[in-house]
Amino acid sequence: MAKQPPGSGRGMSTRLKTAEGRSTASQRWLTRQLNDPYVKAAKERGLRSRAAFKLLEMDEKLKLLKPGLRVVDLGAAPGGWTQVAVQVVGPKGQVVAIDILPMDPVPGATVLQGDFQDPEAEQRTIEAMRGRADVVLSDMAPNTTGHQATDHLRIMALAEIGLDFARRVLAPRGAFIAKVLQGGTTGEMLATLKRDFVTVRHVKPPASRKDSAELYVVATGFRGGVMTAPDPL
Known part of the structure; x- marks a missing residue:
């Protein structure tokens, strides 16, 4: 159950639809969140x-x-x-x-x-x-x-x-x-x-x-x- 979440290392990365009004650091953080398999798995499992x-x-x-x-x-x-x-x-x-x-x-x-x-x-x-x-x-x-x-x-x-x-x-x-x-x-x-x-x-x-x-x-x-x-x- 605690093993690597599904989908890790697969597929293409997700890009931000818009970076307008966001700092460079904020853009990096959001991009990392969008492509983090643990973030995705947490959402899927209701965590x-x-x-x-x-x-x-x-x-x-x-x-x-x-x-x-x-x-x-x-x-x-x-x-x-x-x-x-x-x-x-x-x-x-x-x-x-x-x-x-x-x-x-x-x-x-x-x-x-x-x-x-x-x-x-x-x-x-x-x-x-x-x-x-x-x-x-x-x-x-x-x-x-x-x-x-x-x-x-x-x-x-x-x-x-x-x-x-x-x-x-x-x-x-x-x-x-x-x-x-x-x-x-x-x-x-x-x-x-x-x-x-x-x-x-x-x-x-x-x-x-x-x-x-x-x-x-x-x-x-x-x-x-x-x-x-x-x-x-």
């Missing part, structure tokens, strides 16, 4: 973003999601990863998506609007899970500046915020998946991950564009630690 295939491919390789698990999707909008999580964990699982931006409902998931760093929003997330999370997902990324060092610091800050949340709500043996940039996790974050998780690795799924510096840190086997989530009722 909200091509990013959904990144989670599908990582899950196919690492078996991160299983039926019945509790999953939290941080910074979930527009909801592609949430859709994948719901599909895999099934009706016996629980998926909670939270984003500071409004997000259309995803059948089978609880969608919350708010900043998960806010204690009230965190509590709402915990209550919606009805217990500790088995997996915390974060595909969050800030708007890029084009300055590599700045962009790395900004995306790592989001990953560290996500990790801090995960350490508070994950159940023992749980997993944390977050977007980072090439160069991987910072030394301090990597030390925390290795202390709190049995296995830590960096993954670049095929759906991640070759010219993109993004990677994903995948930490599995949460050892426990500081957790404020209540036990299941």
Whole structure:
């Protein structure tokens, strides 16, 4: 299911019908979108973003999601990863998506609007899970500046915020998946991950564009630690 989407590498490329009023960068982005097989496959399968295939491919390789698990999707909008999580964990699982931006409902998931760093929003997330999370997902990324060092610091800050949340709500043996940039996790974050998780690795799924510096840190086997989530009722 997560293999190369249909139609990749086949046929002729699609050109923009008009470039009037668009910058060169905008024209390049639109042309790439029009010819991206993952974009086309996402539309065909009713997925909200091509990013959904990144989670599908990582899950196919690492078996991160299983039926019945509790999953939290941080910074979930527009909801592609949430859709994948719901599909895999099934009706016996629980998926909670939270984003500071409004997000259309995803059948089978609880969608919350708010900043998960806010204690009230965190509590709402915990209550919606009805217990500790088995997996915390974060595909969050800030708007890029084009300055590599700045962009790395900004995306790592989001990953560290996500990790801090995960350490508070994950159940023992749980997993944390977050977007980072090439160069991987910072030394301090990597030390925390290795202390709190049995296995830590960096993954670049095929759906991640070759010219993109993004990677994903995948930490599995949460050892426990500081957790404020209540036990299941």
